[in-house]
Amino acid sequence: MKKTILSPLSILVCSGALVLSNSLQAAPFEVLHWWTEPGELQSKQVLVDHLKVNDIEFEDFAIVGGGGDGAIHVLQMRALSGTPPEAAQIKGPDINEWDKLSMLVSIDQLVDTQAWTNFLPEVVIDDVSVDQEYMGVPINIHRVNWLWLNSNIFKRFGLAAPKTWKQFFAVADFIQAKGVKPLSMGGTPWQDALLFESVAISVLGPENYIKAFVHFDNSVINSTEMVEAFKLFKRLHAYTSIAQQGQDWFWASQSFINDQAAMFFMGDWVKGSWTAAGKEALKDYQCVPAPGTEGVFSYNIDSFVLFKKVNTEIELANQKTFVNTLISPEFQIEFSKVKGSIPARQNVDLSGFDACSKQSAQDFDNKVKVPSFTQNMATSSHQQGQIIQLISDYFNSESLSAEEAVQQLSVMVKALTSK
Numbered sequence: 001m002k003k004t005i006l007s008p009l010s011i012l013v014c015s016g017a018l019v020l021s022n023s024l025q026a027a028p029f030e031v032l033h034w035w036t037e038p039g040e041l042q043s044k045q046v047l048v049d050h051l052k053v054n055d056i057e058f059e060d061f062a063i064v065g066g067g068g069d070g071a072i073h074v075l076q077m078r079a080l081s082g083t084p085p086e087a088a089q090i091k092g093p094d095i096n097e098w099d100k101l102s103m104l105v106s107i108d109q110l111v112d113t114q115a116w117t118n119f120l121p122e123v124v125i126d127d128v129s130v131d132q133e134y135m136g137v138p139i140n141i142h143r144v145n146w147l148w149l150n151s152n153i154f155k156r157f158g159l160a161a162p163k164t165w166k167q168f169f170a171v172a173d174f175i176q177a178k179g180v181k182p183l184s185m186g187g188t189p190w191q192d193a194l195l196f197e198s199v200a201i202s203v204l205g206p207e208n209y210i211k212a213f214v215h216f217d218n219s220v221i222n223s224t225e226m227v228e229a230f231k232l233f234k235r236l237h238a239y240t241s242i243a244q245q246g247q248d249w250f251w252a253s254q255s256f257i258n259d260q261a262a263m264f265f266m267g268d269w270v271k272g273s274w275t276a277a278g279k280e281a282l283k284d285y286q287c288v289p290a291p292g293t294e295g296v297f298s299y300n301i302d303s304f305v306l307f308k309k310v311n312t313e314i315e316l317a318n319q320k321t322f323v324n325t326l327i328s329p330e331f332q333i334e335f336s337k338v339k340g341s342i343p344a345r346q347n348v349d350l351s352g353f354d355a356c357s358k359q360s361a362q363d364f365d366n367k368v369k370v371p372s373f374t375q376n377m378a379t380s381s382h383q384q385g386q387i388i389q390l391i392s393d394y395f396n397s398e399s400l401s402a403e404e405a406v407q408q409l410s411v412m413v414k415a416l417t418s419k
């Protein structure tokens with residue numbers, strides 16, 4: 001799954017533009033992340049508290065913007081100027097990209113990771129490893145291919161959860177005719193792409209989804225099935241709320257939970273924002289797999305990497321403590337309960353988790369797992385960013401046809417993967 005494509009950052013670094021700081025970085029421990037919505041802030045507090053108990057003072061390096069686009073850019077600038085934070089929320093193939101710059105601490109060389117294979121699932125191990133070496137610490141697993149149903153609205157109209165796209169469109173038409181907005185939707189490209197991702201998984205099937213979005217196999221990218229996926233995706237536009245451009249997912253999650261829209265496609269980090277507002281799974285909202293994706297689990301694993309900048313024994317000890325805290329079952333359980341995810345560790349006690357997380361844990365074990373390309377799990381973020389923009393442009397354009405969009409995608413992917 002790891003690709004060998006150099007990002008613009010790698011090129012700058014290879015040409016010697018990067019100078020790592022040798023200066024002493026005294027505590028506190030600076031951590032870059034993009035957890036800025038109410039539910040995310042509460043989960044971040046769990047991290048802060050667990051670190052504090054272990055004598056690490058968390059220094060916030062938070063960049064607003066769900067999906068992390070902004071955060072990654074700021075991190076690149078900080079790294080290029082020689083002042084990376086101690087740790088950063090880096091996921092998926094980006095771990096490999098940063099590792100190529102020789103900037104990351106090997107977790108294997110920092111702490112004893114031998115036992116990790118006993119409690120981490122393979123897909124998680126692969127995600128945070130480069131050449132069989134842990135380069136990141138995994139903390140949780142989010143499911144992305146969820147469709148959320150507003151209980152009040154579904155009950156009011158006596159509607160059943162749609163399992164297929166045909167049922168989805170029937171339900172959406174019915175709700176629309178009643179004067180209620182069927183689908184809540186934010187206004188950033190990654191949110192459009194997240195919706196496309198579920199459509200693509202259902203239309204292409206998990207195998208071809210992986211071929212297209214992990215391996216960039218042009219025979220699937222440039223196929224009639226892909227055109228079909230784009231067309232189906234576009235049909236959804238008519239049911240969405242008109243978000244202002246740039247409006248983040250939190251806005252859409254609120255309009256859904258406040259009964260202004262009946263359905264919402266989003267990863268289960270959204271539950272964190274509802275829990276923070278006192279809403280309950282199965283009572284205020286239902287969780288069902290996106291239509292046509294019942295057999296699939298599209299995963300998004302949150303993880304942290306550490307940057308090489310240690311000069312003192314205390315700093316080294318802090319790094320070790322950071323890793324040991326994040327991998328501990330106590331932290332992972334408490335964190336995921338608030339975040340809406342499930343712990344990255346397996347065989348932990350999920351009794352205090354909500355019904356949607358329990359469902360997620362069961363499905364993670366039993367369904368076909370695919371990496372979420374909109375959540376940096378399938379490709380590095382510079383490749384993903386281009387693809388997401390194209391998908392979003394198509395979704396919001398009145399003139400671009402599905403055939404043209406697929407053609408553009410095919411050309412783009414060739415350019416992104418050529419040496």
Ligand code: BGC
Pocket residue numbers: 034035040065066067068142269300301302375
């Ligand atoms: C992260 C989640 C986060 C979400 C929205 C995802 O990319 O993995 O942890 O809650 O973005 O900000």
